[in-house]
Amino acid sequence: MTESKVKKAISIRFDPAEYASYAAMVESAEMSVSDGLRLLVAEKLAQAEQVDMTGLEICCQFKWKAIDSAFPEHVANLLLEVKAPGGISEGLLQRLVFVLPEFWTDAGYEHLRIDSAYFHRVTDDYHYKTSTKAKRNVMSFHLIDSHWRGAVFDYGSGLSRQAREARIIEALTAHISQTIRCYLIDHLPTARVLPEELHREMISVYDKEQITNLMKL
Structure with missing residues (x-):
C-alpha cells in the first residue's frame, strides 16, 4: 500500500486566537502547523503506551x-x-x-x-x-x-x-x-x-x- 493511501486528511476547528498563537510559535521555529500537530499526536500516543493501568x-x-x-x-x-x-x-x-x-x-x-x-x-x-x-x-x-x-x-x-x-x-x-x-x-x-x-x-x-x-x- 502506498503512503498516500495510508494518510488521512482531517478537518479540525480551532479557536481563531489560539490557532494564530500556535501557528506563530511553530512557524517561527520553521515548522508547519501540520508538523506540529503530528508531533503532538505522536507524543500523546507514546505517553498512552507508557501509562500504568494496573489495578483497573x-x-x-x-x-x-x-x-x-x-x-x-x-x-x-x-x-x-x-x-x-x-x-x-x-x-x-x-x-x-x-x-x-x-x-x-x-x-x-x-x-x-x-x-x-x-x-x-x-x-x-x-x-x-x-x-x-x-x-x-x-x-x-x-x-x-x-x-x-x-x-x-x-x-x-x-x-x-x-x-x-x-x-x-x-x-x-x-x-x-x-x-x-x-x-x-x-x-x-x-x-x-x-x-x-x-x-x-x-x-x-x-x-x-x-x-x-x-x-x-
Missing part, C-alpha cells in the same frame, strides 16, 4: 426483565462497577464525566440503547453531553461510589441476550478505560472532570444508605 477493573452485572407489555423495549437493568488503576484516586474517579456509548447499525438505526439512572446524569451546561445522532436525554454520567446503574433498551436488534451483553460490555469497557487513560496523560478536556464543589453538591442529597439502595438492581 470494570465489571458489568445484568438483570434481565420479563417482557412488560407497557414497556417491551426495556429489557434489562445494568450495574457497572469500576476499580481505579493506581494512578488515579477513588475520589477523582467519581468526578470524571463519562459518556454513554451508542449502538447503531450500518443502516443508521439505533437498535440498542443504554441509559443512566437519573442520579448519575451530569446535566449542568458546561459538563453535559448529548447525542450527535438522535434527540435524546443527556448522555454524560458520573460514577457514585464507583458504580453506575442504568437500563438496557432493545428496539428490534434481533440479537441474543449473550450478544447484547457482549456488545455493551465491550463498549463500556473501552470508553471507561480510555477516558481514564486520557486523563492520566493530561488529554481529557476540563469539561470532562467535575469540580470538587459541584460534585459534592450533586451527591449531597444522598446518604450512604440511600446510595446503597440506589445501586441495587
Whole structure:
C-alpha cells in the first residue's frame, strides 16, 4: 500500500486566537502547523503506551426483565462497577464525566440503547453531553461510589441476550478505560472532570444508605 493511501486528511476547528498563537510559535521555529500537530499526536500516543493501568477493573452485572407489555423495549437493568488503576484516586474517579456509548447499525438505526439512572446524569451546561445522532436525554454520567446503574433498551436488534451483553460490555469497557487513560496523560478536556464543589453538591442529597439502595438492581 502506498503512503498516500495510508494518510488521512482531517478537518479540525480551532479557536481563531489560539490557532494564530500556535501557528506563530511553530512557524517561527520553521515548522508547519501540520508538523506540529503530528508531533503532538505522536507524543500523546507514546505517553498512552507508557501509562500504568494496573489495578483497573470494570465489571458489568445484568438483570434481565420479563417482557412488560407497557414497556417491551426495556429489557434489562445494568450495574457497572469500576476499580481505579493506581494512578488515579477513588475520589477523582467519581468526578470524571463519562459518556454513554451508542449502538447503531450500518443502516443508521439505533437498535440498542443504554441509559443512566437519573442520579448519575451530569446535566449542568458546561459538563453535559448529548447525542450527535438522535434527540435524546443527556448522555454524560458520573460514577457514585464507583458504580453506575442504568437500563438496557432493545428496539428490534434481533440479537441474543449473550450478544447484547457482549456488545455493551465491550463498549463500556473501552470508553471507561480510555477516558481514564486520557486523563492520566493530561488529554481529557476540563469539561470532562467535575469540580470538587459541584460534585459534592450533586451527591449531597444522598446518604450512604440511600446510595446503597440506589445501586441495587
